[in-house]
Amino acid sequence: MVEILSKQKLSGTVWRMRLHAPRIARKRKAGQFVILRPDGDSERIPLTIAAVDAAAGWIEIIFQVMGGTTAQLSGLSVGGSVHDLAGPLGKPTRVEKFGKVLCVGGGVGIAPLYPIISALSEAGNDVTSIIGARSKELIMLESDIAAASARLLIATDNGTHGTKGFVTDIFKTLFAAGERFDLAFVIGPVMMMKAACALTAAAGIKTYASLNPIMIDGTGMCGCCRVTVGGQTKFACVDGPEFEASEIDWDEIITRLGSYKDFEARARENCQECRLA
Numbered sequence: 332m333v334e335i336l337s338k339q340k341l342s343g344t345v346w347r348m349r350l351h352a353p354r355i356a357r358k359r360k361a362g363q364f365v366i367l368r369p370d371g372d373s374e375r376i377p378l379t380i381a382a383v384d385a386a387a388g389w390i391e392i393i394f395q396v397m398g399g400t401t402a403q404l405s406g407l408s409v410g411g412s413v414h415d416l417a418g419p420l421g422k423p424t425r426v427e428k429f430g431k432v433l434c435v436g437g438g439v440g441i442a443p444l445y446p447i448i449s450a451l452s453e454a455g456n457d458v459t460s461i462i463g464a465r466s467k468e469l470i471m472l473e474s475d476i477a478a479a480s481a482r483l484l485i486a487t488d489n490g491t492h493g494t495k496g497f498v499t500d501i502f503k504t505l506f507a508a509g510e511r512f513d514l515a516f517v518i519g520p521v522m523m524m525k526a527a528c529a530l531t532a533a534a535g536i537k538t539y540a541s542l543n544p545i546m547i548d549g550t551g552m553c554g555c556c557r558v559t560v561g562g563q564t565k566f567a568c569v570d571g572p573e574f575e576a577s578e579i580d581w582d583e584i585i586t587r588l589g590s591y592k593d594f595e596a597r598a599r600e601n602c603q604e605c606r607l608a
């Protein structure tokens with residue numbers, strides 16, 4: 332059991348939760364995640380470690396209610412507990428001084444992008460962040476990301492905040508104006524990542540994408556998160572989640588992510604919070 336120390340609603344369906352996890356807090360590096368279960372019968376879900384305080388012994392997760400398990404997590408209270416928590420998992424982000432870095436986050440991908448932006452800025456990079464979502468309520472961590480970036484640009488599909496359109500529309504404009512970047516990081520829904528990485532590739536920018544296949548054990552044993560990168564089978568939980576975008580077989584990931592749509596839809600039918608997402 333892992334104690335919930337605090338819980339804060341960031342917007343309609345987005346929550347920040349602080350958990351007592353001293354050993355994970357001591358070891359975690361930017362880009363790593365945990366796998367947790369809200370209770371003993373829940374599915375195991377991966378969530379990025381957004382922040383830690385090693386001295387105080389806590390970690391923070393930021394999550395959007397997407398379906399049954401994230402809804403269950405959002406229903407837990409301070410003083411209560413998460414049933415189990417494994418981590419830190421995955422390879423840390425390669426953080427060094429690259430120069431001008433473009434960080435692009437879409438929807439639920441904004442949460443895992445935030446610790447990467449912070450780490451890149453702390454390492455002395457000039458970070459331009461572009462975040463986007465369907466509407467204003469789904470733009471999370473705006474002030475935190477603005478504080479951690481040299482520049483923040485926002486897109487919403489319906490134009491309720493920032494530029495009307497997709498994140499890709501913003502960097503098409505930047506590239507057309509002659510802006511150049513030394514490196515890019517992209518995290519978000521897989522169709523968005525595929526489109527974004529095609530644009531950065533065309534602009535000649537080396538790009539890392541953080542993949543989001545279904546994960547179960549998080550230790551490379553179950554094979555659930557397998558992806559093809561550079562023609563080789565990799566497990567996103569232990570070899571990733573970040574991979575060089577030009578080597579990723581996007582179509583395979585898109586097909587595999589669709590495998591559980593019926594189960595997910597049934598779980599969502601029973602979940603009031605999910606109807607808001």
Ligand SMILES: Cc1cc2nc3c(=O)[nH]c(=O)nc-3n(C[C@H](O)[C@H](O)[C@H](O)COP(=O)(O)OP(=O)(O)OC[C@H]3O[C@@H](n4cnc5c(N)ncnc54)[C@H](O)[C@@H]3O)c2cc1C
Pocket residue numbers: 364374375376377378379380393394395396397398399400401402439442443542543544545546547572588595596598599
């Ligand atoms: C490495 C990694 C880090 C992540 N970090 C964050 C984060 O910081 N904040 C955040 O809000 N979300 C994060 N996610 C996504 C999060 O894991 C899913 O939103 C969550 O699992 C949804 O589960 P559900 O039962 O609520 O919804 P469901 O309705 O079951 O699923 C909604 C969608 O979430 C994805 N998903 C479902 N189950 C899993 C699973 N076991 N493993 C991976 N993906 C799944 C699928 O794409 C699915 O279509 C991360 C995913 C990965 C792989």
Ligand code: FES
Pocket residue numbers: 545546547548549550551552553554555556557566567568569
């Ligand atoms: S989640 Fe099982 S091998 Fe990666």
